[in-house]
Amino acid sequence: MEQFAQQLLNGLFLGSIYALIALGYTMVYGVLRFINFAHGDVFMLGAFSGLYLNRWLGPMMAGLHWSISLTVIMLLSMAICAALGILIEFLAYRPLRNRPRLNVLITAIGVSLLIEYTGQHPAVFGATQQSFPALIPANNIALTSNLAVTNTQMIVFVTVIMLLVALRYIVMKTRMGLAMRALSLNPTASALMGVNNSVVISFTFGLGSALAAAGGILYASLYPSVEPFMGIIPGLKAFIAAVLGGIGNIPGAALGGLIIGVTETLVGGYSSVVGLPTGYKDGVAFVILILILLFKPSGLLGKTEREKV
Amino acid sequence: MLEVSNLEVSYGSIRALHGVSLKVPEKSIVTLIGANGAGKSSTLRALSGLIKARAGTVVYGGEEITNLAPHKIVARGLCQVPEGRMIFPNLTIDENLRMGAFLRRDAKAIAADMDYAFTIFPRLLERRKQLAGTMSGGEQQMLAIARALLSKPKFLMLDEPSLGIAPLLVKSIFEKIVEINRTTGLTILLVEQNANLALEVSNYAYVLETGKVILEGPSVEVKANPQVQAAYLGI
């Protein structure tokens, strides 16, 4: 029982990171109706930003408490990736704004490959794995005699919760958030209200990319090695999480992330019981997706809204 | 106030407007009538910057605004209640109205204008917190008009405000439009299928056919025109 509880907890921590990445997919889908396949690579760039920022700024912040240096590195990485996300949209997607969706989708795959293979170049990140520094000191927090969480897991969870609260505030309470929601419902109407849709789209890319960067640092803190392809699998799972929750739906993306994280961990922990290799855990996300979409084609929290005429 | 000269619009190879010219004087109500596909909505879309004009000019308040981005046109006070209403179904009534006031920062004046909108359309006040998509078609039309009023327009374009609304309600919506025009001096360009009603409330009328203005004049004269009576008024 306690082993099950432990697996469940581990799954929640992993899932909360998927949730962060999934939010970016879903928000961009909301405003542009396409899947930004380069989003997983922004997550990777976030982890690398963390690595290099720590290398450069670490010595300067040596005397400070780790929570402060972690916050500084996290916020800077988020800012860097927000800028990169905005740049990607501006250079690659904006020129295709009024073209068929498929063109943009294929461009996104191209951008993704470009980032990954540029990252492989020795002058950039290099192809070999690098170990990610321990930004959070290792420490186990025992909950019961057999149930423990690591310091890192706690920080991951707390950070994700704070980011989700901040995101909810931005989307529900600010003028920009209102414009995002309006634009995702009807871009023509939002333009007629005086919204500069391009600015809102840039903002959305920035916001999603900042969350992906935070996800990258947290993920690399849990699994401390980074390489240019590290965004592919988490990106894919987060994309599935977003579809699972109902693409375009923000709470849905968060829920989907948690579901994928928990099932993946449980399958990893128990697959040997039913005689499956643990490697099957990566495939489970897809099986869940197919099953849920069979019964609920618009995703768990997805709605098909129709305007009255 | 608004002067359109030789406006041309195409959708790919389809020509929708072949040089439309019209004038809307300040504080007037001008109507644009015509059959389905005549190009009425295309004219309004081009005026709002939603589609590009291939040729022609739009001058508003002495300044040329042809092909400006939609949000810049709204910022100058030209607003549109578009065909099909385009309210935001998943936002509340309140949020829809706040979207109308998107470019304004004067919280007090916005609150006052909200109260004004609620006195014109009391139905909206009862449902402030309700999602707009759950309202009836007529209520959504009221919301679309109220939302446009909240941007404090100087020039309001209405694209078929009577579409899909019960005749009794249509009459009351038109009375409100006239009332707003009288009390606030708002200039209105009205597109309507219901030519009878449109000619009754307007000062001046243009008749559009296949992308061209075929007739214009003071509304009373247009209404008396035998050709118009036969084609649009069913007399």
Ligand SMILES: Nc1ncnc2c1ncn2[C@@H]1O[C@H](COP(=O)(O)OP(=O)(O)OP(=O)(O)O)[C@@H](O)[C@H]1O
């Ligand atoms: N998005 C579009 N793509 C191609 N053709 C279009 C498009 N929108 C309008 N048209 C064409 O342009 C012409 C004018 O259309 P418009 O919508 O302006 O007519 P309308 O006068 O508003 O008609 P209605 O009374 O039916 O609303 C029509 O022939 C229509 O088929």
Ligand SMILES: [Mg+2]
């Ligand atoms: Mg029309």
